[in-house]
Structure formats: structure tokens, C-alpha cells
Amino acid sequence: MKIAFMGTPEFAVTVLEGLLNTKHEVGLVATQPDKAKNRGKKIQYTPVKEKALEHNIKVLQPEKVRGNEEFLEELKDYRPDIIVVVAYGQILPKEVLELPKYGCVNVHASLLPRLRGAAPIQRAIIEGDEETGVTIMQMSEGLDTGDMLAKESIKIGTMNYSMLHDALAEIGARLMVHTLDLIEEGKISPEPQDDSKSSYAKMVFKQEGKIDFTRQPEAVERLIRGFDPWPGAFCEYEDMVMKLWKAQPLCENTGKEPGTIIEVSARGIKIACGDGALLVSEIQIPGKKRVAVPEYLKGNQIKEGIILK
CATH class of the missing domain: 3.40.50.170 (Formyl transferase, N-terminal domain)
Known part of the structure; x- marks a missing residue:
């Protein structure tokens, strides 16, 4: 034809x-x-x-x-x-x-x-x-x-x-x-x-990538996957926009305010999220490439107790 x-x-x-x-x-x-x-x-x-x-x-x-x-x-x-x-x-x-x-x-x-x-x-x-x-x-x-x-x-x-x-x-x-x-x-x-x-x-808009940590961890993890690579799922760490690229939902009640960084380790960043938690293993900060959390921690600090916005 x-x-x-x-x-x-x-x-x-x-x-x-x-x-x-x-x-x-x-x-x-x-x-x-x-x-x-x-x-x-x-x-x-x-x-x-x-x-x-x-x-x-x-x-x-x-x-x-x-x-x-x-x-x-x-x-x-x-x-x-x-x-x-x-x-x-x-x-x-x-x-x-x-x-x-x-x-x-x-x-x-x-x-x-x-x-x-x-x-x-x-x-x-x-x-x-x-x-x-x-x-x-x-x-x-x-x-x-x-x-x-x-x-x-x-x-x-x-x-x-x-x-x-x-x-x-x-x-x-x-x-x-x-x-x-x-x-x-x-x-x-x-x-x-x-x-x-x-x-x-509906069409995707950039602002949809802003993470709402009051949502359940499974929903946030899907947002991260669905918006990879654009617009990316992002939050604010202190005064810096941080993109989250890989995460795993955890079924554990943290008792913390949603968005609170509970633990930072070689496994990743554990964040209070909905009724559970999110373990983030890959991130990106402005002007830098995406990187595994253990790699980022070699030259940088992520503070426990900070509430991500």
C-alpha cells in the first residue's frame, strides 16, 4: 500500500x-x-x-x-x-x-x-x-x-x-x-x-511532579515512575529542589509528620509518607546528574529530621 x-x-x-x-x-x-x-x-x-x-x-x-x-x-x-x-x-x-x-x-x-x-x-x-x-x-x-x-x-x-x-x-x-x-x-x-x-x-504539566507526602507511599512511588524522565517527581529539601528517581514503598507506621526524613543510610533515604514510608535510593539536585543515594552521601549530607515540602 x-x-x-x-x-x-x-x-x-x-x-x-x-x-x-x-x-x-x-x-x-x-x-x-x-x-x-x-x-x-x-x-x-x-x-x-x-x-x-x-x-x-x-x-x-x-x-x-x-x-x-x-x-x-x-x-x-x-x-x-x-x-x-x-x-x-x-x-x-x-x-x-x-x-x-x-x-x-x-x-x-x-x-x-x-x-x-x-x-x-x-x-x-x-x-x-x-x-x-x-x-x-x-x-x-x-x-x-x-x-x-x-x-x-x-x-x-x-x-x-x-x-x-x-x-x-x-x-x-x-x-x-x-x-x-x-x-x-x-x-x-x-x-x-x-x-x-x-x-x-489529560496532558502532563510540570507542577504535577510536586510530591505530596500525605499520599500513600504506593501512589508516590507510581508518580516517581510515571514522571521519569519528565517532569520528574520533586520536593524541597531545605531551600533546594530535589528530584526523587527511584523509591520503594514500605509498610511501616512511622508516627512522623508526612515528608519527615526518618533515616539516612546506605539503603537510601527513608521518608514518612501517608500511613507508611518511602525508601528513596536515587536522587538528583539542581545542576547535577541523578545519582544513587550512597554515592551522593560520599561528599554531601542529608539531615535526618528535616521535613520535605
């Missing part, structure tokens, strides 16, 4: 690479506009643009897709059989959705209809889901509401965002290739979503 690909971040690159290793033809890529980096001194291409240029694929970067006649004409001239959309970053209008023979198909990083929206990977971890996965969806005008074409699940376990992101991207690439083959062979069976079972994964 003749494919137009629309995507922007690293997650989309993995799927694009999967398509480039098949019999299908990817001759046109659309991605978000380039951004200025380092205070405007250097232009940064999107990861998808970099990959497309490596393979000499034509790249379009419309500021806006909706109402953009020039972009629509470019798509029409290419005459794709199908448009594959992965984390593109813009809502597609009806005229784009209906342009190809087989419409537009999307890789969404959740088991729809659960966790529609912008941040399904982070929310799956933070909300304590035991499993998540990838859904290949026929796109409609609603937000992640189209018919489901394929699904595959994965156990989250102790994975952080980065690990789960990469695992889901690999699943997405494989599942999309398989789905395209089924579409081409006329063997696909679309399944409507049950809207009554839907939930929404």
Missing part, C-alpha cells in the same frame, strides 16, 4: 521504522514544525523528520492542518491508500480523514476506550493500572473514539515511563504492520468502542 505517515516524537519514529521495513511504500511524511533550541540559536528537527530525511522521504510541516488548502493538495497529489498517524500533535479535519481509500489509522498507547487523550502512558502508571497496551484505531472526528482494529496488552510491573514508552512503541510498530496487511487482504473486523467504559488521560 501507498502510505502517508503523520507523526512527531520518538514513539512515532519506532512505528515509521517498522513500516519502512515492509513491502509498503512510505513516500510522504507530515510532522510538526521545527523548533528553536538553545534560546533560538539552533533549529531542532522533530525525530520523525530526521528519520524521514535519512530515507529521502518528502517532509511536510504545516503550522496548522485544519483549513490548510496547500497541505490538502499535497496529500491529494500523493494519493495515499492510507494515512498512518502516530502522536502527530494536531487534530485532523474531516477532509483529511476521508481522503485515502482506507482512511486514517492511528497507534494509541492504551487499551481503548480506557485512557483516551494526550498522556496515556504516564496516566496508566500513576493510576496504578496492572496492564496497558496499544490499540490500532480507525480515526474519526472525535478524540480517540474511532473503531478499534487491533489490540495488544502488556503488564506494567515496575516499569517507569521511559521503559514502558519503548515497549509500547515496539508493540505499536509490529501491530500496525500486521493491521495494514489485514486491511489490504480485506480481513479486518472493526470493533466499536464502548463509550461508557472510556476514561481520559
Whole structure:
């Protein structure tokens, strides 16, 4: 099939690479506009643009897709059989959705209809889901509401965002290739979503990384994993912002005010948290790299009794 690909971040690159290793033809890529980096001194291409240029694929970067006649004409001239959309970053209008023979198909990083929206990977971890996965969806005008074409699940376990992101991207690439083959062979069976079972994964904002130690240690540990590497889970130690990167919930009643540093040892920093405690084994202070607690303690001090804010 003749494919137009629309995507922007690293997650989309993995799927694009999967398509480039098949019999299908990817001759046109659309991605978000380039951004200025380092205070405007250097232009940064999107990861998808970099990959497309490596393979000499034509790249379009419309500021806006909706109402953009020039972009629509470019798509029409290419005459794709199908448009594959992965984390593109813009809502597609009806005229784009209906342009190809087989419409537009999307890789969404959740088991729809659960966790529609912008941040399904982070929310799956933070909300304590035991499993998540990838859904290949026929796109409609609603937000992640189209018919489901394929699904595959994965156990989250102790994975952080980065690990789960990469695992889901690999699943997405494989599942999309398989789905395209089924579409081409006329063997696909679309399944409507049950809207009554839907939930929404809202966009992540930096301030959400601020740790509330009155919450249960299991919830804080999930926050740490879900926001690794961005925005990071953070608190204030005296006058310094400290990021916590690895932690283990402990079932022990400390009797201390939440946020109190109870003990500092080679095992880590034990902090009163909710009805229990949190044992933190990896931290980061401003201007420094993330480091294991024993390593940090070789040249620095962390005081017991301080209350983290």
C-alpha cells in the first residue's frame, strides 16, 4: 500500500521504522514544525523528520492542518491508500480523514476506550493500572473514539515511563504492520468502542511532579515512575529542589509528620509518607546528574529530621 505517515516524537519514529521495513511504500511524511533550541540559536528537527530525511522521504510541516488548502493538495497529489498517524500533535479535519481509500489509522498507547487523550502512558502508571497496551484505531472526528482494529496488552510491573514508552512503541510498530496487511487482504473486523467504559488521560504539566507526602507511599512511588524522565517527581529539601528517581514503598507506621526524613543510610533515604514510608535510593539536585543515594552521601549530607515540602 501507498502510505502517508503523520507523526512527531520518538514513539512515532519506532512505528515509521517498522513500516519502512515492509513491502509498503512510505513516500510522504507530515510532522510538526521545527523548533528553536538553545534560546533560538539552533533549529531542532522533530525525530520523525530526521528519520524521514535519512530515507529521502518528502517532509511536510504545516503550522496548522485544519483549513490548510496547500497541505490538502499535497496529500491529494500523493494519493495515499492510507494515512498512518502516530502522536502527530494536531487534530485532523474531516477532509483529511476521508481522503485515502482506507482512511486514517492511528497507534494509541492504551487499551481503548480506557485512557483516551494526550498522556496515556504516564496516566496508566500513576493510576496504578496492572496492564496497558496499544490499540490500532480507525480515526474519526472525535478524540480517540474511532473503531478499534487491533489490540495488544502488556503488564506494567515496575516499569517507569521511559521503559514502558519503548515497549509500547515496539508493540505499536509490529501491530500496525500486521493491521495494514489485514486491511489490504480485506480481513479486518472493526470493533466499536464502548463509550461508557472510556476514561481520559489529560496532558502532563510540570507542577504535577510536586510530591505530596500525605499520599500513600504506593501512589508516590507510581508518580516517581510515571514522571521519569519528565517532569520528574520533586520536593524541597531545605531551600533546594530535589528530584526523587527511584523509591520503594514500605509498610511501616512511622508516627512522623508526612515528608519527615526518618533515616539516612546506605539503603537510601527513608521518608514518612501517608500511613507508611518511602525508601528513596536515587536522587538528583539542581545542576547535577541523578545519582544513587550512597554515592551522593560520599561528599554531601542529608539531615535526618528535616521535613520535605
